Amino acid sequence: MSGSAKDRNTTVGQALARLNLKPRQLEPGHVWLAGAGPGDPGCLTLDVLAALGQCDALVYDALVSPEIVAVAEDAELFYAGKRGGQPSMKQDDITALLVRLAREGRRVIRLKGGDPYIFGRGGEEALALARENIPFHVLPGLTSGLSALAATGIPATMRGINKAVILATGHAAGTDDDLDWAAIARTGQPVVIYMGMANLPTITASLLEGGLAPSTPAAVIVAATTPQERIVVATLATLAEQAAAAGLASPALIVVGGIVAMRAALAGGQ
Template identity: 90%
Template sequence: MNDGTGIRGGNTTIEQALARLNFKPRQLEPGHVWLAGAGPGDPGCLTLEVLASLGQCDALVYDALVSPDVVAVAAGAELFYVGKRGGQPSMKQDDITALLVRLAREGRRVVRLKGGDPYIFGRGGEEALALARENIPFRVLSGLTSGLSALAGAGIPATMRGINKAVILATGHAAGTDDDLDWKAIARTGQPVVVYMGMANLPLISASLLEGGLPPSTPAAVIVAATTSQQRIVVATLATIAEEAAAAGLTAPALIVVGDIVAMRAALAGEP
């Protein structure tokens, strides 16, 4: 009998499902570091591997984008907050790496928890390389990357037959610098682009994509706090998205998506 809370016969339905799955997590050993992805924000997006790691660690090194509800799962761990949110005080990357090495050499069971996926604009590759050079045993636990799961949560399919044959994941952090992407070349592909860390440079990125030949009417959207109860979405055109996002008061962290796949949101919602 279900009483409306998900309880059946004294066991939760999720416990019953896990029992049927027969999931056996690997053990996090002392002196090891696991680089884990927390997904886009909603705790429901955690993988079983990441969830199990949080229950095993005694040291949790986590980013600003990780939900407090997810951090709370690591009830037996010492917490090390390192920031990593654009425009906010954060520990330097070299210091984070040094912290991971120190904790591992102290014999701690370490989880390094990041928003999204560690290997998608999360600097997980840099941390993994540093650990390898220091002969620290490590493992990478994938998370749902925000660039794709945020689209799903917003009702936008990342790929759609007849619309696109690829999707481009890009960082907007360096827009306008010597280290910038060639946005005009990206525009010429005609494929949708999902931009991480681009809110501060949205006017510049939009202008560059327009200069690259994308029509001003190209659908565009900004998604803030994807998959959470604070999620906000602004849909506009490439020509107006920067202005409309600013008018709505949207700020980082946010994802920007540009391309005809954005128009599918209204179609899937049954809007005219």
């Protein structure tokens, strides 16, 4: 290790010592639902980091980086998948696994990308655990829908541009269970769309039909905060075509609204 790397590690250690963090103890038979953030291990919260060092069973999703999984070095690993178009455990099977591990007296972490309560089905798992009288606790994570914007130079809110941000799922676009995209368009507020890449042409067309101008700034952000991060900035009318031309695929977020234009304005200071 270089001298500078040693210095950095020493500085981090000293900072943690000054913080005097006293992590909550993960008890046998308990399940903690935890968020791993958008991808970069630097976005992991200290509470989640401490919890990973305590667990002996880790049930984790595909969007959690190998570096973060490796923190739980004493845990038995259970891969749940949960990436669109890829093999995954069924949600009922995941819940059953959490219940079984808890009843075996294991110290269980259920680790998800982003935040467990934002399009992570954490609420469903918490409800199932409550119904089974399994003690559980939730450790928040940085949600990808906001931290990915910050990481790529797009402020989620900007005075004079927006007064709200809409977080939406694009998973059901074009089906009977779809959102009212016209109503979202009428708000005039930026929308951040999770799980929408497969339906990007449908979503952009629906927003245009709802009244958003074709020139509305828009972007697709792939693998935010990781070495694989990519971003395509376009207009609402051209976003689907440009994303396809660039070969973008999940995991990705779609951002539509005036805040996207701030990326170019802020580029000089990044």
